[in-house]
Amino acid sequence: MTEKPTVGFIGVGLMGHGMAANILKGGYPLYIKGNSNREPIDDLVSKGAVEITSPKEMAALCDVIHLCLPNSDSVEAVIRGDDGILAGSKAGLVVVDSSTANPTSTVALAEELEAAGMHMVDAPLGRTPKEAEAGMLDAMVGADDAIFAKVLPIIDCWAGIINHVGPVGSAHKMKLIMNFISMGYAALYSEALSIGVKSGVSPQVINDVIGASRLSNGFFETFMGCAVGRDMDIHKFSITNASKDVHYASAMASSTRTLNPVGEAVKSYYTFVEANGHGADYLPHLADHVAKMNGFDLAEAVRKGAK
Numbered sequence: 142m143t144e145k146p147t148v149g150f151i152g153v154g155l156m157g158h159g160m161a162a163n164i165l166k167g168g169y170p171l172y173i174k175g176n177s178n179r180e181p182i183d184d185l186v187s188k189g190a191v192e193i194t195s196p197k198e199m200a201a202l203c204d205v206i207h208l209c210l211p212n213s214d215s216v217e218a219v220i221r222g223d224d225g226i227l228a229g230s231k232a233g234l235v236v237v238d239s240s241t242a243n244p245t246s247t248v249a250l251a252e253e254l255e256a257a258g259m260h261m262v263d264a265p266l267g268r269t270p271k272e273a274e275a276g277m278l279d280a281m282v283g284a285d286d287a288i289f290a291k292v293l294p295i296i297d298c299w300a301g302i303i304n305h306v307g308p309v310g311s312a313h314k315m316k317l318i319m320n321f322i323s324m325g326y327a328a329l330y331s332e333a334l335s336i337g338v339k340s341g342v343s344p345q346v347i348n349d350v351i352g353a354s355r356l357s358n359g360f361f362e363t364f365m366g367c368a369v370g371r372d373m374d375i376h377k378f379s380i381t382n383a384s385k386d387v388h389y390a391s392a393m394a395s396s397t398r399t400l401n402p403v404g405e406a407v408k409s410y411y412t413f414v415e416a417n418g419h420g421a422d423y424l425p426h427l428a429d430h431v432a433k434m435n436g437f438d439l440a441e442a443v444r445k446g447a448k
Contacts, residue, residue, distance in 0.1 A: 145169050146204035148295060151196060151219055152240070153181045155377050156266060157209035159273030160239070160299040161185055164207075166276070167298035172199050196222070200229025205295060209239045209266075212385050213246040220250055232258035237292055239264050239280075241320060241382070243389050244313040245396070247283075251309040260288050261309050264296060265316035269363070270377050277301035281319075283312035317393055320386040321404055323360055327383070327424055328407045330364050331431035339435060343446030344369045367425030369443055380427065381420035384411035 147170045150161040158181040165171050171190040175182040186192055193199050196219045199206055206226065210216050216238055220226045226236060236254060238247065238261065251261035267279030280300035282289060289305050296303055306315050337347045348369040351357060366375045387408045394401035414422070414430045422430075432439035 146295070147172070147202060149173070149193075149199040149203035149206035150190075150209070151199065151206065152176070152209035152215075153185060154178070154209065155270045156239070156273045156278075157181075157207075158185065159270060159276070160207065160209060160278070161190065162188060162274070163276040163299040164295060165189055167295070169295065169298070172202055174199060195224040196220070196226045197224040197228045200226045200231050200234055203231075203234065205235045205237060205292060207237045207239060207295075211382065212240065213243040213389075216240055216242055217246060217250065220254070226259075227253065227257055230257055234259040235262060235288060235292055236260070237262045237264050237296070238313075239266055241265050241316050241386050241389070242313050244310045244317070244393065247313045248310040260284075262288060262292055263309060263312040264292075265312055267302075267316075267319065272301070273299065280304070281306050281312040281315045283307055283309045285309075314393065317386065317390040320383075321390040321407070324383050324387050324411065324424075325403065325407045326358075326360050327364060327427050328410045328431075330361065330368070331410070331428040334368060334428050334439065335431050335435040335437075338432070338437060338439070338442045344439065344443050345446040364425045364428070367423070368428035368439065371440065371443060373423065373426065376423055376425050378424045379420060380411060380414050380422050380424065383424050383427075384408075384415045384420065387411055 145168055148164055149172045150157060151174045153161050153173055153175045161171060161173060165188050172193050173185050173190045174193055182192060208216055208219060247263050254261045263283040264280050272278050276299050278300045279302045280296050282305050285308060306312050334344055334347060338344060348365045363376050366372050391401060391404050391408055394404060429439045
């Protein structure tokens with residue numbers, strides 16, 4: 142029986158914890174490096190993971206390293222830093238970046254890793270921490286065929302749907318397209334609720350009518366579960382991350398000279414909410430912020446609509 146490769150995981154937060162836990166369930170030896178929140182680190186250690194102190198140390202120990210970090214700046218620091226993965230210089234190492242990142246940065250990092258005898262895979266995620274814990278995330282993967290085949294069994298531990306979309310960088314491009322749509326949905330649903338409430342239509346009616354129509358979708362259900370159902374933790378994805386993603390998408394549109402006026406309008410909502418100190422709020426909370434911009438309290442409108 143072939144021995145399983147040793148896996149490293151850097152960034153065991155809301156999404157990374159579930160991914161790492163499912164890699165352990167798959168029988169892979171696992172090294173982890175977390176941030177200041179000890180709870181997910183301690184939980185994974187109790188399940189058999191080994192905590193290490195630096196990406197350089199991890200690179201020396203592992204065959205494959207997963208990254209699940211907030212942005213490209215964080216990814217670049219982990220790879221290029223003095224104690225980073227490149228400093229480990231282990232030939233054949235594969236770095237799987239599951240962050241939502243700037244594709245230009247991804248391609249540049251892939252070239253640097255390749256020059257050092259290592260490989261880059263971009264494998265950004267779809268869905269939520271709930272699916273991460275269940276091992277049922279969506280994965281978009283950018284890699285050449287041979288490297289994709291090498292990492293597929295590991296990705297299969299934490300993903301329910303896996304799409305090999307093309308070479309390195311293509312998955313991060315696809316993820317930005319996906320998040321442009323989802324962040325656009327959130328802005329559109331927020332405006333629709335405000336227009337409806339100020340026109341005398343209750344949030345419940347908007348939810349019920351659209352939810353039963355062909356306009357409904359999984360994102361609508363989750364978003365309205367917060368905005369109307371008032372389950373404020375139903376989608377734990379921060380406004381700061383949303384703002385980052387739409388800014389990356391805007392940069393991608395600019396780099397390709399693509400007209401993107403809707404994207405610029407969507408970006409303004411997230412920029413405004415983040416600039417006003419609410420970046421830690423979750424994505425569906427945008428509806429409450431847009432309601433405040435329009436002079437009313439959405440939670441109060443929901444209470445009135447329930448009468």
